[in-house]
Amino acid sequence: MFDLIFIVPLLPLIAFTINGLFRNKLSKTVVQSLAVGSVGVSFVISVLLFVELIGLDPAARSITQVLFAWIPVGDLQLNIAYLLDPLSAVMILIVTGVGLLIHIYSIGYMAHDPDVKRFFCYMNLFMFAMLTLVLGDNLILLFIGWEGVGLCSYLLIGFWFEKKSAADAGKKAFIVNRIGDFGFLIGAFIIFWAAGTLQFNELRAVAPEMFVVGGSAITLATLFLFFGATGKSAQIPLYIWLPDAMEGPTPVSALIHAATMVTAGVYMIVRLNFLFVMAPDTMMVIAIVGCATAFIAATIGLAQNDIKRVLAYSTVSQLGYMMMACGVAAFTAGIFHLMTHAFFKALLFLGSGAVIHSMSNEQDMRKMGGLRKHIPITYKTMLVGTLAIAGFPLMSGFFSKDEILWKAFSSGQGHWALWLMGILTAGLTTFYMFRLVYLTFFGERRYDDHVAKHVHESPKSMTTPLIVLAALSVIGGLIGIPHALGGGAHFKKFLAPVMAAIPGETAHGGHHDMTMEYILMAIAISIFAAAWFLARYLYRMNIDKVTSLKASMAGIHKMLLNKYWVDEFYGAAIVRPIVNGSIFLWKIIDVLIIDGIANGLGYIARDMSQTFRRVQTGFVRGYMVAFLFGVVLIIGYLVVR
């Protein structure tokens, strides 16, 4: 069975190749069935692999499949090899499972797009890259997947490239990610330089000998890798591309910019957790950055009016949560939240897509309202998603968020301030999510009759994935119920073999006092309830008060609406100087000096060529002279020497 690992990423690649090459010859139905079918089979194989893996002894749950030696250069031995262990098994399940649902959804969503075939090509290529990213057994293969998903993200954000804003957003995403990738590469180089290998299992084995805990090499390497992660996973300071990425089709936002690609940074850190735990300073940076991102993005989310942008900032915020989990060494909790988030955020995006679909492409929530009765399935599923992300007790988001908050409070790397910010963020999340629900589905309708004529529930291909994802959002948390609530923490046990303990701490830290955990849980629930009631009070009961509230806090509102002017700040402080500097480099350094030298060399070579050409007379006697000339020089040298 484990021989089939490579099939999982290969199938989408094959579908991409066939669809890409014969796009014009194949019918739309064939392209769609190939695209969806390949992901479906990959999903089935992933499930089988997962079952097979569970059947193994926990210590033996790490299977490497070497396909071929790729680059053997000196000390660097790189294989094209896939690694299946509990972590990657969970990841491929998420990627193929959620990916499959979103592919199915796309059939309905993209039905009227003339370029739907190209869309499915890119989606399949993305699946291949993402699966390579999570299955790669070394850092370079991971990086190839990392770049691959970045490319697909660029292509899909700018899918409607006739629209300038979409093309610009694609460029922005690509460029910002490139900055992060630079950090990633430097981190990888430092690791190879210091440890001599890039293969995960080897690295894990040699890391304790090659690195000093808290040493400069490991701290620098992990910091650079984390910088790479801030690009891909949209953390401060590189989060600015993700909200703009909403220019892409909604299934893309759901798949790439919520459920899978943006979690790559978290995955990478968890994959290398044995390195990160050796760098406490990096861990602290990660925790603070994650916490700050979570909070700041949530505040921006309060004031956005575009339904997809609210979800985008929510995604940034939730990714901050995952990062914070990594920062306090709660890697399992990070992956747990990654998984539940994949369910409910994909659900919310797809739901918002269904809303937009029924509203004739309107995205502004101020022009919606009262949709509850017209699109009931979308409403119900989105409500489930909202409850899940807000942390309604016993829903998936409750368990995963609670786990992170508890660790932020109790772990050796944690701090009560992290917990406090986290719980505030949770309150903000509840508030803006219910604001979204109330503005969209409740109250009076605020759209015109023209739109009203077309309001309709989405086709089955779109609602079925919504229902499945809603079910997952409800029950997805059950596999990780903590001991404190009488659960078995199965998820944690399953991932345990991949996780490294923090040096100096025992793996399980003994039995802690449950009381504290209960108190924190109770606070979380009350904050959830308070935020919900506040949102209900403002946006359901007394919507007119919102205006007066906005007026009384005009300054703050403006600041949030304009996203703290971060884009403007980057524009003035970074982009403009770079542009000006580039103009200088281009006009003076490049055109005058470099081109001067290059062209000069070219002219010299050409002139030499012209001159020497005359030597080539075509007469044999001339050639003989040259020949003898060579003979004399060689013999002369050997005799005289």
Next chain:
Amino acid sequence: MPQLDAAININIVLPEISLLIASFLLLTIVPLAKQRIISSIISLASVAVSLYFIYAMWNHQQTGYFGMVTCDNFCLFSKVIFLITCGGAVMLSRDYLVKRGMDRPEYYAMMLISTSGMMFMVSSSNLMVIFIGLEIMSLPLYVLAGFFKDDVKSTESAAKYFFMGAFASAFLLYGIALVYGGTGTTDLSKIFMSTGIALQKNELYLIIGAALILIGFAFKIAAFPFHMWVPDVYQGAPTPVTAFFSIGPKAAGIAVLLRIFIIGFGGVYESFTIIFWILAFLTMATGNIFALMQNDVKRMLAYSSIAHAGYLMLALTAGSSEAVSAALFYLLAYSFFNMGAFAIVTIVENKTGTNHIDTYKGLASRHPWLAVFLALFMFSLAGFPPTAGFIGKFYIFSAAIKANLVWLVVAAVMNSLISVYYYLRPIKAAFFEKAEGEESSAVQLTLGPLMVVAIIITSVGALGLGLFPNYFLKLAAASGLMMM
């Protein structure tokens, strides 16, 4: 295996014999047949049989004919390169010859005999046999260069090649005589063993002899300043023959030089390092600088083949076992992509009757596939990843770096950069320029089946060796020569 040494060991010359049998058939029975394509088929069949014998002998080192003929992986690997060249040239020739009404069996016979000469050359460890092999290789080449006896350029090409070739052979033979005078033997391993004694008495005989041998082969591989015949001869000869010239004899020359200098003259290798260095540098530079200004693609490829000889001489300068493997791998890769480039040139010439760069303008819009293959081979020649040319250069350069030839590698990299200019010119013409005049797009391209097969094989090689080099690198690594 002393008893085998003395015996007549027919097994180890089977690859050569299969070619020779085919060439006798071509000269005697085949001319009676009506279907001309039979000669191509017989030639290709003999190449295939020969390849099979090589496959069977792989990893079985043996000698025979009183130690005159050796059969090791090094010579087998080289023979594969010759056979690929020969097969490729045969496939290219069919369309070309038919169009000119010259599809004669003799032509193929000459090619096969010449190839068998190369194979004898590399499988011998005796200077006399090497010389005989060289002549078996060269004489048919003169005939092939002048095969179009009514074409002035072709005849001129043959005459020039013959004069210069005879001149070079004289140097080679004189060199062998001097080496014999210095050491009393023409057997390479015995020369090596007597080096210590020779160095006291007759050092100069040995060294001058080695130098003259080097000169003789430098002519064959077209190293500076013994390269002057190349442009004229390559341009005048029939294009498939030029393809054959630019790979086969060059590969044979490099392989034999490596064997002679590493096995036979290992004791005096040091004295030649600086000469190799300078020759390598000047050969690369000459080839590339002259190629820059050529407007005739065939002539441009002639200069480019000089430049490639220069890269190969890097391996000779390094002289390590690793460098030998790198050179073999490079030659294998080169045989694919250079043959492929000539295939495209042949097709274009068949259609338009000229090789001027202007005929490539707008090729991409008229024959997109042809332009794509052209681009593939040109990129490979220039050494772009992920083509075979890149991996080949990479391994030669890294072997040279390990032999402390940093500056030579710097020069080689600069040369590669220069070469990009002229390799991109046909691509630019094909993709980014419009054809002048009424160059009708309606002209159908008729390709013979052999030509199609040739393009498929060469492009698979040019790409496959770049994408999956590992297997072939291992084979090449198993074919290295060790300095004793």
